[in-house]
Amino acid sequence: MSEVRNVVIVGSGPAGYTAAIYAARAQLNPIIYEGSVTAGGALMNTTEVENFPGFTDGVMGPDLMDSMRKQAKRFGAELITDDIVEMDLSGDIKILKDGSGNTVKAKSVILATGSAYREIGLVNEKRLSGHGVSWCATCDGFFFRGQTIAVVGGGDSAVEEATFLTRFADKVVLIHRRDSLRASKIMAERAKANPKIEFLWNTEVIDVLGADKVEGLKLRNTIDGTESEQAFTGLFVAIGHIPRSELLIGQITLDNEGYVICEGRSTRTNLAGVFACGDLVDHTYRQAITAAGSGCAAALDAEKFLAH
Amino acid sequence: MATSKVTTASFDAEVLKSTTPVLVDFWAEWCGPCRAVGPILEEISDEYGSKIKIVKLNTDEESAIAIKYGITSIPSMYVFVNGEVVKQMVGAKPKPALLKELESFLV
Numbered sequence: 001m002s003e004v005r006n007v008v009i010v011g012s013g014p015a016g017y018t019a020a021i022y023a024a025r026a027q028l029n030p031i032i033y034e035g036s037v038t039a040g041g042a043l044m045n046t047t048e049v050e051n052f053p054g055f056t057d058g059v060m061g062p063d064l065m066d067s068m069r070k071q072a073k074r075f076g077a078e079l080i081t082d083d084i085v086e087m088d089l090s091g092d093i094k095i096l097k098d099g100s101g102n103t104v105k106a107k108s109v110i111l112a113t114g115s116a117y118r119e120i121g122l123v124n125e126k127r128l129s130g131h132g133v134s135w136c137a138t139c140d141g142f143f144f145r146g147q148t149i150a151v152v153g154g155g156d157s158a159v160e161e162a163t164f165l166t167r168f169a170d171k172v173v174l175i176h177r178r179d180s181l182r183a184s185k186i187m188a189e190r191a192k193a194n195p196k197i198e199f200l201w202n203t204e205v206i207d208v209l210g211a212d213k214v215e216g217l218k219l220r221n222t223i224d225g226t227e228s229e230q231a232f233t234g235l236f237v238a239i240g241h242i243p244r245s246e247l248l249i250g251q252i253t254l255d256n257e258g259y260v261i262c263e264g265r266s267t268r269t270n271l272a273g274v275f276a277c278g279d280l281v282d283h284t285y286r287q288a289i290t291a292a293g294s295g296c297a298a299a300l301d302a303e304k305f306l307a308h
Numbered sequence: 309m310a311t312s313k314v315t316t317a318s319f320d321a322e323v324l325k326s327t328t329p330v331l332v333d334f335w336a337e338w339c340g341p342c343r344a345v346g347p348i349l350e351e352i353s354d355e356y357g358s359k360i361k362i363v364k365l366n367t368d369e370e371s372a373i374a375i376k377y378g379i380t381s382i383p384s385m386y387v388f389v390n391g392e393v394v395k396q397m398v399g400a401k402p403k404p405a406l407l408k409e410l411e412s413f414l415v
Contacts, residue, residue: 036344036348036402036403037341037344037345037348037400037401037402038344038400039344040340044340044341044344045340045341062340081347083402085404099402099403099404100403129381129398129399130379130380130381130384130396130398130399131378131380131381132380133381134380134381136339136340136341136381138338138339138340139336139338139339139340139341139342139381139382140380140381140382142336142338142367142368143367143374143379143380143381144380212378213378213380214380234380
């Protein structure tokens with residue numbers, strides 16, 4: 001393929017799709033690589049989104065993403081359900097390779113690859129993944145009907161998962177290393193009012209127990225260091241995310257946690273014609289609406305760049 | 309060939325007694341990553357159907373089998389040879405990664 005596109009968008013959460021909507025309306029004929037199994041991004045594994053403006057009664061995460069996708073398509077964005085597996089972003093013409101071995105060239109690239117689940121980093125967490133250890137409450141909650149399970153984490157996703165899991169589990173214990181939640185007030189209050197949710201404060205998970213399936217957790221009190229064991233049949237890990245920037249190492253300036261560094265309030269990276277948006281750049285807010293906003297900014301920045 | 313649906317009733321004949329390796333995709337309608345990996349499994353089945361049989365087991369409808377194999381996360385993709393589980397894969401993966409995992413069954 002020798003054609004040089006104006007803009008290639010890599011990633012398809014709220015940031016990627018919004019960038020695609022704006023770039024398509026600017027008649028830049030964008031192509032968006034949605035990801036072969038990650039199309040739609042993190043919201044695909046959520047349920048009700050209550051805080052996206054414009055949806056009075058809330059909207060299901062996957063439905064919201066489907067609407068954004070259709071909106072991008074309506075304005076002519078070319079949607080490819082594949083991954084970008086290699087990028088050379090240094091030259092005036094950026095060269096990207098997809099998972100099927102095709103090459104695409106572009107004058108500008110918008111990076112919107114989002115983030116991946118953070119793991120606790122325990123050997124047995126990995127070993128028992130799929131045997132009681134899970135990262136997706138909406139996928140796997142069903143298998144824990146009538147059981148006692150643990151959720152580790154203290155942010156919005158942990159609290160949302162814990163609340164969702166009470167639909168199935170008899171008891172959900174939220175394990176958090178601090179003594180208060182980082183989650184938004186409304187979600188925290190809802191969880192605290194839920195009779196099926198218990199809280200284990202100042203506690204961290206130091207091992208996952210069980211031969212073939214999760215049977216319990218080894219815990220450590222973060223204040224006095226005492227260790228204990230407690231029986232659980234499931235562990236949902238919701239301790240945050242890490243930016244999916246592995247393909248950018250050595251090309252794009254990243255901070256020490258792997259987030260892309262942008263210039264000032266723009267979406268411009270250290271390389272001319274390469275822009276970044278969404279969770280890939282955002283340490284702080286990490287909301288669907290802020291990701292969408294930064295996707296819009298990236299498309300406008302790319303448009304300006306292409307005009308010069 | 310297209311993937312086919314397997315049930316508790318047909319599991320023995322379709323999977324355990326199969327003479328070719330069988331990949332069982334444990335999935336459910338409500339699971340986003342399952343829907344994402346579905347079309348990839350269809351492609352692999354189309355391309356490698358003579359080497360490996362790919363069947364889909366709906367964990368919602370056929371929970372007995374899911375419980376028997378201790379499934380707690382979906383999608384889970386288990387490969388059976390001669391009635392035994394010889395490989396377990398958990399979570400949606402891109403096609404090249406799946407093909408690499410399945411390499412030894414596709415030659």
